[in-house]
Amino acid sequence: MIKRDVGKLKSESFDILIIGGGITGAGIVRDAAMRGFKAALVEKKDFASGTSSKSSKLAHGGLRYLEQGDFKLVFDACHERKILTHIAPHIVKPIQFIMPIYKGDRRGRFKIRLGMALYDILAGFQNISKHQMLNRDKVLELEPALNPEGLIGGTLFSDCQMNDARLCLENILSAIEKGAVCLNYVEACGFIKENGRARGAYVKDLFSGEKLEVRANVVINATGPWADEVLSLSDANHTRRLRPTKGVHLVVNNFKPNHAILSSTRSDGRMFFILPWGKNSLIGTTDTDYGLDLDRVSVDKTDVDYLLNETDRILTAAKITPESIIAAFAGVRPLLSASGKASSISREHTILESPSGIISVLGGKYTTYRLMAKEVVDRAVKRLKISGIGDCSTHLIPVYGGGQVMGEMREKDDFTLHLIQTYGSRYNEVLDIAKCDERLKMRISPDHPHIAAEVVHAFQNEMAMTLSDFFLRRTWIGYSRSRGKDCINTVADILKRHLNFSEDEIENQVKQYEVKQVVGATFMAPADSGLINQTPTRRKH
């Protein structure tokens, strides 16, 4: 059981304090704890509630970065993709992509063939499988819903799909197991300074309102798109280093492709995806400048129109309309400041040190998080010079549930398979909870595979604090057609019966997880997944 103990933050002085519990911070705290540092991490909402649960959920080399000449990024990302399939095999899995080629596409057959060959070369021995060029008939045989008009061929290649929120969580849980103190719903509000150097942070527990001082020799800012805001807490004259861009995804339930589909948009030549995602499909993404409130990123009607128009062009027969959309979410990319079109900005990262010594990690992509974390912790090693600190081993040691599952997967029933695919080698922890009470073996809804014991597990062992944490990040129930309404009372009942939540707490939690009806649209979005807005955000294509 993981007990949330904010007091631990003030009771000791840490080697390293990390601010931000997205994948970047989670990767850093795991690496630091594994090397033997006394590390702490504070996250102002839930782990992965920022960009790290709003990604396209691909651990990929990034085919389109080849066009921008970012060969090193593609090479690193392919290498990391392979590592992730070893350290987190239950939540990072190969997926086959089809990229159809249409007459008039910005990227013709020759360019695609060249790009795919380069992609295979850069992946080298880390390749999932080599690409194949396909003729028109083969493309239609593999993906019959594709529009045949103007189709001239395509290519088949592999990348990986992942569970972004759970991979972030598993890094946090691994770090805690190695002795790190990681807390969600604790916000950094300022920096403790001694002789002009950052020596920790003033933080606030957002549940109790308690303010604390957390002392540390090295402070790391891993707050993704919030990085400039956090640096401004230290230096009011801080010059912004990021150019945040918004990306939107739609979840549709009336069509699921056989493969992931990657295609070029006609309106601006960008690449977009239609990905199989559980029982549904994910369509994304947009890439537009974002200068509004980072804590209230919303999906605009223009985002929806853009994605539906492009999808309709290549998947006309699938009839994906606004009525097909069951949920939508928006996230903000923490891109390094650069001029030019938003979609052409590099996904490279940089590490910089402020005059007060705060180490910030800026930019990057999910796939390369482990490498970024290694570079940051290497810096801390040089700065701290503590004896007995080990080398980085995050490429070798599986994340929390990444160990080997005992026994043949083929022999497992559907129920056990669901648990293994979610919790990996830790699935027995859920089964152990279920052993205490027969009712905990029951599914919480006929529409979802999750059992009651998973609710107890999430709140007791995975630091879920709110219903949103459970519905949007420990599981993806919040992105299903019911968005959790079909089982919210059952979940509330489990919290009361097994975790001693009071009536008032439950009522509050349910209220906070209200599902907002969207005016003028036929679909809804979970409260903190990005609301669909009729007013466009600032955009500069």
Ligand SMILES: Cc1cc2nc3c(=O)[nH]c(=O)nc-3n(C[C@H](O)[C@H](O)[C@H](O)COP(=O)(O)OP(=O)(O)OC[C@H]3O[C@@H](n4cnc5c(N)ncnc54)[C@H](O)[C@@H]3O)c2cc1C
């Ligand atoms: C639409 C979209 C699709 C993407 N798809 C992919 C993909 O398929 N593959 C890929 O590799 N990459 C993808 N990316 C990029 C990737 O998702 C991001 O690079 C990555 O998630 C950033 O993680 P992060 O931890 O740096 O930021 P975040 O996940 O945003 O984490 C920062 C955290 O800091 C917290 N925080 C902020 N201020 C404070 C404070 N004062 N105190 C405490 N905590 C604070 C926030 O609450 C937040 O949780 C995508 C990005 C977007 C937007």
